[in-house]
Amino acid sequence: MSDMSLPNDPQEWVERFLGHLRLERHLSPRTLESYARDLNQATHWLETEKITAWQQLDQHQVRSYIARRHRQGLDPKSLQRELSSLRSLFRYLLREGVAAANPALGVRAPKVRRKLPVTLDADQISHLLDIRDDDPVAIRDLTIMELFYSSGLRLAELISLNLGDIDIPDAMVEVTGKGAKTRRVPVGRKALAALDRWLAVRSQLAGAGENALFVGVRGKRISRSTIQQRLRHWSIEQGVPRNVHPHLLRHSFASHLLESSGDLRAVQELLGHADISTTQIYTHLDFQHLAEVYDKAHPRARKK
Incomplete structure (x- = not known):
């Protein structure tokens, strides 16, 4: 990492990313809350696994995390959303020169069983x-x-x-x-x-x-x-x-x-x-x- 002043703490990078979504991409408060919830879950998991920086994550670990969340009862739609949040975070980290790859890209959640939407005739x-x-x-x-x-x-x-x-x-x-x-x-x-x-x-x-x-x-x-x-x-x-x-x-x-x-x-x-x-x-x-x-x-x- 070229800029030694950049933080290493995962939670700090989540806060920076949320600021980017709010100020540059103008996402709604509800969408920001969803990103924060997903990434705070992932940050907590990093702590339990003794992983101290996002750039240490590899594809195998991301797959392990998603499998764990599945065992905890998350439905496929929620798992897809959490994976999407991780992919977006890593796209930002790549842009900032913090990560060398996006380990969430090759990971798939279980397929969501799509229901036809209910309509009125x-x-x-x-x-x-x-x-x-x-x-x-x-x-x-x-x-x-x-x-x-x-x-x-x-x-x-x-x-x-x-x-x-x-x-x-x-x-x-x-x-x-x-x-x-x-x-x-x-x-x-x-x-x-x-x-x-x-x-x-x-x-x-x-x-x-x-x-x-x-x-x-x-x-x-x-x-x-x-x-x-x-x-x-x-x-x-x-x-x-x-x-x-x-x-x-x-x-x-x-x-x-x-x-x-x-x-x-x-x-x-x-x-x-x-x-x-x-x-x-x-x-x-x-x-x-x-x-x-x-x-x-x-x-x-x-x-x-």
């Missing part, structure tokens, strides 16, 4: 969104649900929307997604009508100077728990046979759009997925059909 969506109530809170709730289903937004993306992010003349919304990446997605006719109604009554709830598109009854930006609670309320009120939550509406958006269009790349763009393979979990289509759509859609996959 088009009739159930129509029934859920058939809310005829002039109360400002009800108008707000309907607009939130229409926007989730119209544009496939994540919960955090919807909460972070400001008034200036909605372009009603162009029927578009600018969304800040994971890793502070922005994208513009279309807003459907029904969602635009709901937005018009909400903007007409928003001042009855919003506090002075509040820039958030959606606000709670106290006038401030609406919270995650409030949205989740209100969606549960409407699923009961409208007699929908499932507990409605934001991701259920996002799943439904993606599934209905892909079933109708067959355009996997377009759905990937609208959902804000960096990797096309991630989009697969939002569909009811089998993998073979997804591969066929990909072959037809992707410029480097298309057959001449």
Whole structure:
């Protein structure tokens, strides 16, 4: 290591890495908490194994650590997340000149058994969104649900929307997604009508100077728990046979759009997925059909 002032303590490097994720990659607090939890577990294991520096780890030891976590009862999805955290940490250590290799790269966790996402069908969506109530809170709730289903937004993306992010003349919304990446997605006719109604009554709830598109009854930006609670309320009120939550509406958006269009790349763009393979979990289509759509859609996959 060329810079003798660099620390050797594993926990210090975890703190530096978390700072890098926060300041350079602009990850959300919840994602940072997840990284911290995973890497603190690994740091504790280093102490029990008398390993004093990250660069001493080899692939065999990483595999041993993952096997131990598996014996402790961690499911495959959690093991994959812990491995991903270790890989990301070592990419940072490589960048900083601290490690010579990434020992987590060749290690695989047990396969996650993927479940098809639960969705509502088009009739159930129509029934859920058939809310005829002039109360400002009800108008707000309907607009939130229409926007989730119209544009496939994540919960955090919807909460972070400001008034200036909605372009009603162009029927578009600018969304800040994971890793502070922005994208513009279309807003459907029904969602635009709901937005018009909400903007007409928003001042009855919003506090002075509040820039958030959606606000709670106290006038401030609406919270995650409030949205989740209100969606549960409407699923009961409208007699929908499932507990409605934001991701259920996002799943439904993606599934209905892909079933109708067959355009996997377009759905990937609208959902804000960096990797096309991630989009697969939002569909009811089998993998073979997804591969066929990909072959037809992707410029480097298309057959001449």
